[in-house]
Amino acid sequence: MKLLIIEDEIQLAQSIISYLSGENYVCEYAGTYQQALAKIEMFEYECILLDLMLPGGDGIRLLEEIKKRDKEEGIIIISAKDSYEDKILGLQTGADDYLAKPFHLPELSARIFSIIRRRKFNNSNIIRQNELTINLLSKTVLINNAPVILTKKEFDLLLYFIGNKNKVISKNALAEHLSGDIAGMLDDHNFIYAHIKNLKKKLGEAGCGHYLKTIYGTGYRWEV
Amino acid sequence: MNKLLNKSMRAFVLYAGIVLACSIPAYYAIIDFIWAHELKEHNRIVSATTRQNLQALSLTDKELSETVALWNKLQPETQLQPVAALRPDSTYNIYRKNKYIPAKGWDRFQGLVTYFTINGKVFRLTQEVNMEESHETIIAIAGVAFLFFLILLGGLIFINKRTSEKLWRPFYSSLQKIQAFDLHRQYAIEFEKTGIEEFETLNHHLEKLIAGNIAVYKQQKEFTQNASHELQTPLSIVRFKLDLLHQSKPITDEQSALIDEAHQSLSKVTRINKNLLLLAKIENSQFSGKEAINLSALLEKHISLLDDFLEDKQLQVIKHIAPDVVLSGNKTLTEILLTNLIMNAVRHSQPKDTVTITLKTHLLEISNTGAMPLEEKMLFRRFGTSSPNTTGTGLGLAIVRQICQLHGWQESYRFENGFHLFSIAWA
Numbered sequence: 001m002k003l004l005i006i007e008d009e010i011q012l013a014q015s016i017i018s019y020l021s022g023e024n025y026v027c028e029y030a031g032t033y034q035q036a037l038a039k040i041e042m043f044e045y046e047c048i049l050l051d052l053m054l055p056g057g058d059g060i061r062l063l064e065e066i067k068k069r070d071k072e073e074g075i076i077i078i079s080a081k082d083s084y085e086d087k088i089l090g091l092q093t094g095a096d097d098y099l100a101k102p103f104h105l106p107e108l109s110a111r112i113f114s115i116i117r118r119r120k121f122n123n124s125n126i127i128r129q130n131e132l133t134i135n136l137l138s139k140t141v142l143i144n145n146a147p148v149i150l151t152k153k154e155f156d157l158l159l160y161f162i163g164n165k166n167k168v169i170s171k172n173a174l175a176e177h178l179s180g181d182i183a184g185m186l187d188d189h190n191f192i193y194a195h196i197k198n199l200k201k202k203l204g205e206a207g208c209g210h211y212l213k214t215i216y217g218t219g220y221r222w223e224v
Numbered sequence: 225m226n227k228l229l230n231k232s233m234r235a236f237v238l239y240a241g242i243v244l245a246c247s248i249p250a251y252y253a254i255i256d257f258i259w260a261h262e263l264k265e266h267n268r269i270v271s272a273t274t275r276q277n278l279q280a281l282s283l284t285d286k287e288l289s290e291t292v293a294l295w296n297k298l299q300p301e302t303q304l305q306p307v308a309a310l311r312p313d314s315t316y317n318i319y320r321k322n323k324y325i326p327a328k329g330w331d332r333f334q335g336l337v338t339y340f341t342i343n344g345k346v347f348r349l350t351q352e353v354n355m356e357e358s359h360e361t362i363i364a365i366a367g368v369a370f371l372f373f374l375i376l377l378g379g380l381i382f383i384n385k386r387t388s389e390k391l392w393r394p395f396y397s398s399l400q401k402i403q404a405f406d407l408h409r410q411y412a413i414e415f416e417k418t419g420i421e422e423f424e425t426l427n428h429h430l431e432k433l434i435a436g437n438i439a440v441y442k443q444q445k446e447f448t449q450n451a452s453h454e455l456q457t458p459l460s461i462v463r464f465k466l467d468l469l470h471q472s473k474p475i476t477d478e479q480s481a482l483i484d485e486a487h488q489s490l491s492k493v494t495r496i497n498k499n500l501l502l503l504a505k506i507e508n509s510q511f512s513g514k515e516a517i518n519l520s521a522l523l524e525k526h527i528s529l530l531d532d533f534l535e536d537k538q539l540q541v542i543k544h545i546a547p548d549v550v551l552s553g554n555k556t557l558t559e560i561l562l563t564n565l566i567m568n569a570v571r572h573s574q575p576k577d578t579v580t581i582t583l584k585t586h587l588l589e590i591s592n593t594g595a596m597p598l599e600e601k602m603l604f605r606r607f608g609t610s611s612p613n614t615t616g617t618g619l620g621l622a623i624v625r626q627i628c629q630l631h632g633w634q635e636s637y638r639f640e641n642g643f644h645l646f647s648i649a650w651a
Contacts, residue, residue, distance in 0.1 A: 009457050015464035019471070080456040082498070083505070084556045102460035102494055105467040168470045168480070172487040179532060181498070184491040185567045185616070191532035216477050219470065219484070 001046040001116060003027045006036040006062070007078065008055050016049065019105040020112070023165065033057030040066055045073045046116050049108075050095070052079040052086070060093055067094040074115035078108070104173035106164045113163030127162060129224065132208055134162065143206040153178060154199045161212060161222035170219045196220065233384050237377060244373045251365045252358070259355060260334060264315055267336035267351045274302070274349060275340045285343055292347075301333075303350040310339045310346050317355070332357045394418035398427055405434065407441055445504050452501035459494050466490070492617065499619035502560070503606070506626045511554045519549045519558070523583055526562045530570065537575045544582040551650060557627045564620040565590050565646055571616060572644070580643075589647040597639030604635065624648075 003025050007013040010031065017027040028043070030036035033056035040048075048066065052059030059077070066075060074097075077090045082100030090098045096115050099108060117125050117136055125136040133142040139155055141148045150158065160177055161169070174192050175183035183189065200212055213221045283291060292304050300323075316335045322328040335352040394416065401413050413434055415427035470483050505511065523545055527534075534541055551558070569579045569592040577593040602608035604625040607618040624646075628635040633650045 009461070011461045012457070012464060015461065015468055018468055019464070080453060080460075083510075101456050102463045105464055168475070170467075170470055170484055170487055172484060172491060173467070176491070179529070181495065182530065182533070182563060182567060184495050185620075186533055186536070186571055188536070190536045194535075215475075215480060219480065 001025050002043065003112070004030060004036070004039055004043075004045045004048045006030045006049065006054065006059075007051040008032065008053070009051075015105065016108065019167075020109060022167075023109065025112075031055070033062055036062055037065060040069065044071060046119075047074045047076065047112050049112075050075055050077050052077060052081060052090070060089065063090070063093045063095060072119060074112075074119045076108070076111055076115060078103070104170075104176060106160070106167060106169050106173050107177055109167070110160045110163030110177070114159065129162070129211075130209065132203075134158070143203065143208045146206060148202055148206045148208075150199065150202060151195075153195050154202070157195060157199055158203075161220070165222050165224050168215050168219045168221050174220070232388070233381065236380050236384065240376050240380065241373060244369050244376070248362065248366050248369050251369070252362050255361060255365070256358065260317065263334040263353050263355055264336065267315075267334065267353060268338075270302075270353075271336055271338045271349050271351045274304075274351070275338070275342075278342050279340075283343070285345075288343060288345075301352040301354075303348075305348050305350075307339065307346050307348045310341070311348075313338045319357070330357070394420065394423045395426075398423070398430065402430065407437060412438060445507055448500055448504040449508070452497050452504065455497050459490065459497065462490055463487070463494075496617045496619065499617050499623060503619065503623060503626055506557070506623070506630055509630075511557050511630070513554055514552055515555055517551050517553055517555055517558055519551045519588070520545050520547050520583060522555075522558065523562060523581065523588075526559070526566060527581065530563075530566055533567070533570050534579075537570065537573060537577075539570060539573055539576070540578045542578060542580045544580070546583050546585060549583055549585055553631045557630070561624055561627045561648070564624050565648075568620055568646070569644075586651065587647060587649050589645055591640075591643040591645040593642060594639065594644040595642070598637065598644065600637045603637055 001024060003020065005013050005016055005027055007016070007029075008031050013029050013031070017029065020027055028039060028045075030039050033054045036050075036054070050059055050063060050066075054062065059079070063075065063077070066073075075095045076097040076099060077095045078099050078101060079086065079090070080101045087098045087100075096119075097111050099111065114136065117127065127134040127136065131144045133145075134140075135142075136159075141150055141155065141158065156178065157174070160174070171189055171192055172183075174196075175189040178192070178195070196212070200210075203212070204210065211222050211224060213223050215221055278291075281291075292306075295302070295304050314337045316337070317332070318335070319330045319332050322331050332355045333352045334355045335350060338349045338351070340347055340349065398415055401415065405413055413431065415431060418424055418427070466483055466486055470480070524543075527541065527543070565588075566579075566581070569590050572594070573579060573592045580589075580591045582589040582591075604621045606622040608622070625635055627633075628648060631650070633648050635646070635648050637647075638645050
């Protein structure tokens with residue numbers, strides 16, 4: 001799957017590429033408005049990551065250009081601007097998601113994963129992994145074709161892990177994924193243990209393999 | 225405090241009073257002198273007339289003594305008496321009781337004693353005339369002086385008010401404008417043209433001073449905003465690198481723990497940065513949209529969002545939320561305010577404590593258990609209560625205050641029966 005990263009800060013782009021390249025993604029990079037426009041005209045992408053502050057032009061105008069071409073790619077805005085108005089403007093102009101910097105790389109990866117699957121028509125909003133089947137639209141989970149009832153947060157966590165296969169996810173990233181900025185306001189995030197414990201228990205009882213591993217001390221990994 | 229106009233007035237009135245008071249003895253002395261002089265003259269004329277007329281009558285000695293006796297009886301204020309020898313004339317001024325109308329009390333007389341001869345005999349003529357008593361004169365003069373003082377005073381006040389007000393009007397107008405000036409609101413003051421050199425100079429310098437202040441203030445705010453923006457990128461880079469570092473293989477538990485601790489501190493810096501940016505934005509009036517907010521519903525929604533944290537600490541939440549309390553304000557900011565207040569209570573509670581959330585028509589109150597009263601002055605200040613060992617940014621309550629100020633709400637803190645009570649009141 002091809003991704004285009006439009007971001008003027010090379011260090012950020014490199015980190016994103018480095019994190020995503022392990023997961024079947026082919027990443028391309030554009031550092032300016034003109035470079036980005038040229039790439040969009042020449043190639044097809046599954047997903048475009050767009051920074052709003054670009055040398056050579058406004059990111060929102062670039063977004064309008066992309067939408068004019070009427071292609072099927074998903075667009076995620078990654079921006080340092082995090083005001084409500086900026087987000088609304090971005091989403092109204094046609095972006096699928098809006099991620100305010102600084103975010104965690106697993107968060108980005110999970111969102112790319114969801115958007116690519118939501119965008120595709122041919123039943124790919126069903127994710128299959130061995131005995132596990134996840135329906136993104138109805139938000140249901142089947143194990144060996146038997147439904148497993150998960151809470152919204154457990155479902156969110158499961159998708160997050162699936163979107164970051166074989167990666168170590170820190171507790172910090174999980175807390176921020178579940179409760180945003182508020183997560184940092186408290187010292188301990190015991191509620192994460194609780195949610196993960198419940199998720200593991202429900203999956204295990206339904207006969208799902210032990211994919212979710214605890215990396216002793218600080219994080220979790222979904223191993224396939 | 226004295227007003228400028230009264231200050232100059234007081235000196236004028238004091239001066240006028242002293243001058244008028246001093247004029248009383250001066251008037252008295254002059255009037256008394258003229259009066260006495262005129263009466264002396266009068267006495268001399270009457271005496272001379274009497275003498276000449278008597279001498280011209282050419283009476284015999286017998287007729288003369290009868291006439292003199294009759295004279296003395298009819299005219300008690302003048303006495304004609306034979307004496308042994310001629311003496312120089314003399315005058316006197318005495319107070320005497322009124323013999324004929326006792327109710328009049330003491331009368332003042334100006335007298336002249338002259339000596340002359342008729343038919344070779346020496347006579348002494350005492351001529352008296354009633355003169356105005358000193359105290360009566362003084363009272364009359366003082367009365368007139370006081371009356372004029374009052375007229376002068378009234379006139380002075382009136383004229384002073386009229387001219388001073390006109391004169392100082394530009395000054396008061398400038399003063400009013402400076403009073404109404406608010407550095408947060410960012411508009412420069414325009415003073416009216418006065419055409420008076422001193423006021424022009426004053427206004428010119430005030431304008432310069434204010435413009436300078438606005439510029440410095442703007443710079444400072446822009447600095448905060450720019451600094452926060454500039455920090456976003458390096459913060460993102462550090463976070464990304466840590467995320468990548470976490471993926472390196474093999475990774476030990478120790479390394480993993482180090483990364484996690486770095487993440488925690490980094491997320492505190494990120495939040496401080498975001499909060500500073502938020503404060504700068506509020507100060508720059510970048511949150512202008514106002515709408516009617518159903519605070520009851522918003523509050524319930526927020527409490528449920530924070531469920532995880534409340535359960536984590538096993539906090540008991542007591543809610544007294546009046547239904548459909550509607551408040552006009554910026555929704556984004558109101559949400560931030562609620563989050564900050566509730567999380568503040570959660571963070572500073574011990575496990576199994578009680579957090580009470582009360583919402584009334586004009587009041588929101590959030591309380592949590594506490595041991596000691598906090599210092600209110602420091603609470604709402606930026607970094608007033610921050611400490612290096614907590615996850616708090618030290619900005620949460622400063623943001624609450626800023627949001628309240630923007631909306632005209634009143635934030636306050638008090639300690640009551642072992643509870644910290646934070647409340648927001650609105651009209």
